[in-house]
Amino acid sequence: MNAILGLVVTMVMVFGGYMLAGGKLGIILHSLPFEMMMIGGAATGAFLASNDFNTVKHTGGDVAAAFAGPKWKKNDYQDLLLLMHELLHILKQNPVDIEPHIEAPNESAIFTKYPRILKDHEAIEMICDTIRSMIMNFDNVHQVEELLDKHLESLLEEKLHGSHALQQMADALPALGIVAAVLGVIKTMASIDKPPEVLGGMIGGALVGTFLGVFLAYGVVGPFAARVKTIRSEEHLFYSMIGQVLVSNLHKNPVNICVEVARRQAPARVRPSFDEIEQAVRGLKQAA
Known part of the structure; x- marks a missing residue:
């Protein structure tokens, strides 16, 4: 919702202010399709050339996430803590x-209670692999903590x-806007024999390229890159909580203390x- 609201406010303030100052949208609207084709096409081509298919695919999901917000909701954080509580309770009673x-x-009576978590491959892999290591007497706290830190970092x-990738595109857009503007100037110079009012319109159309490049970079793509980073960083705390619970367990803390340590790591x-x-x-406990 914030992403849509931000775009609306940006558009209204920029173009509304321009029109209130006496500017005419006609010259912008006339040049917009051609300038957007050059700038947007070049930016998209550079994006595809500099990233592999997985990054391109993930970026599409990131843009969708910028509108939808973080994946994990309050109920998911509570479910994670309950899942870890059940697993640690069994682990302390009898590791077998x-x-x-x-x-x-996927066949576990515990995991299947929490379908959203079960669908997340990274979370399940981290939980199962770490507990498996703990069962194999790999109980050196510092080694496990180091492994988890590296896993979380990667x-x-x-x-x-x-x-x-989005930030790189945002950084390139102003320069691509200049490229489009230079092409517009070249076109204008080829028509130097035209009347001044015609040349003025052509020069104005060329400057639309510079405007679009800067506007898209700092008004659209750059803010989206920052929002995606914020969302993914918040979602990452979900996985960090798994590590906090398991490391706290290796320190021989009671189950409720392990869960409480992780609870405090959740976004406020x-x-x-x-x-x-x-x-x-x-x-x-009552259900059991």
């Missing part, structure tokens, strides 16, 4: 009993590829309260 759940999470880097606006988690855990 946890093996069927981590070897076949995961965040991958998630931010789309943001970096979607963080479940202590009482909400306590009530949900009581519900699990």
Whole structure:
């Protein structure tokens, strides 16, 4: 919603201010399709040339996420904490009993309670692989923490590829706008024998290219790149919470302490309260 509102405000303020100052949209609208074809086409071509298919695909998803907002909602953070509570409870009681759940999470009675988390390959892989290592007596806290940190770092880097690609496009747009403007000047110089009013319109059309390049860079693509980075960074905290729970468990903390440590890592606006988690855990115990 904020992305749409931001675009509307930007358009209204820029073009509204231009018209209130006495500017005429006719020259912009006349040149817009051609200038947009040159600038947008060049930017798209450069984007495709500088990125692989996976990055292009992820960037499309990132643009959609800029409108939809972060993937994980408050209920998802609560579900994650409950999932980790159940798994650690079994792990502390009898590590052998946890093996069927981590070897076949799609068939697990625990994992299937939380379908949104189960669909996320990165989350399930991190949980199952780390618990599997812990069962194999790989219980050196510092080694596990280092492995998780590296895993999280590589995961965040991958998630931010789309943001970096968009920012590179934003950085290139002003220069591409100048390219379009120079082509417009070349066209104008070829018609130097035309009347001044015609030449004025042609020069104005050429300057539309510079305007579009700068406007798209700092008014559209750049803000979207920043929003994508913010969204992906917030979503990354979901995976960081998994690491916090598992590392805290290796420090021999009680299950409720492990869950509380992770709860405090959740983004403030979607963080479940202590009482909400306590009530949900009581519900699990009663259901059991």
